[in-house]
Amino acid sequence: MTAKRSNLISVGRLTGVFGIKGWIKVKSFTSPEDNILQYSPWWLKTRHGVKPVEIDGFEARANGIIVHLPGVDDRDEAALLTNVDIAVEKSQLPQLGDTDFYWHELVGLRVKNRFEGQECDLGVVKELLETGANDVLVVVGDDSSADRRERLIPYVWETYVLAVDLERAEILVSWDPAF
Incomplete structure (x- = not known):
């Protein structure tokens, strides 16, 4: 061992x-x-x-x-x-395209939100779920986020997920923070 x-x-x-x-x-x-x-x-x-x-x-x-x-x-x-x-x-692991990521790369990234002209921090990706239609980010609020809620955000590129920056350890989403 x-x-x-x-x-x-x-x-x-x-x-x-x-x-x-x-x-x-x-x-x-x-x-x-x-x-x-x-x-x-x-x-x-x-x-x-x-x-x-x-x-x-x-x-x-x-x-x-x-x-x-x-x-x-x-x-x-x-x-x-x-x-x-x-x-x-x-x-x-095989190399992926510019907009493709392995799940392990996304877990732990901070999720920033830009929705209807407002920006806020939603928390950190805790895990991802496979639902069949699309994968889902499980985002958990912490001390640095707008609240401590858990959110399920569909991982749909350019609809809800706008950018992933591995160097900055951030994901930019467009998600109604009320959900």
């Missing part, structure tokens, strides 16, 4: 055992779901630190992905790895 590494990004989670030969179910956070299989090594984030692993077998099934890890050859060993996050080096 190695110490925690700050350049890791979670891309999935080991969620449960499959069968008796050490196979493990995977919940992928990537899109499409099987993109998680393109990364190597995986870093398993355990309570004892992070550990690099290579998968030595996988199957994409109708109800999700299952993997086999070297040395994990029975159900009891696999059970010890359930609820463990799978991370990869950030440098392995």
Whole structure:
């Protein structure tokens, strides 16, 4: 095991055992779901630190992905790895276009609002939600914001999200602060 590494990004989670030969179910956070299989090594984030692993077998099934890890050859060993996050080096992620961002880049950014000629601070992005139609920013007010409300702002470029400035750690939105 190695110490925690700050350049890791979670891309999935080991969620449960499959069968008796050490196979493990995977919940992928990537899109499409099987993109998680393109990364190597995986870093398993355990309570004892992070550990690099290579998968030595996988199957994409109708109800999700299952993997086999070297040395994990029975159900009891696999059970010890359930609820463990799978991370990869950030440098392995593909480059995105100018107006595309990974969720981990948006979490923690301050949200500034410009609506009907008024400007205010709405808070900080706590997380993002996937709704099917579009992603949603969960913005939580703090001591620096207009109020302490939690707001759900659709991540719709040029309609509600006007700009993202990673260097300044800010997102500019156009959102009715009453919502």
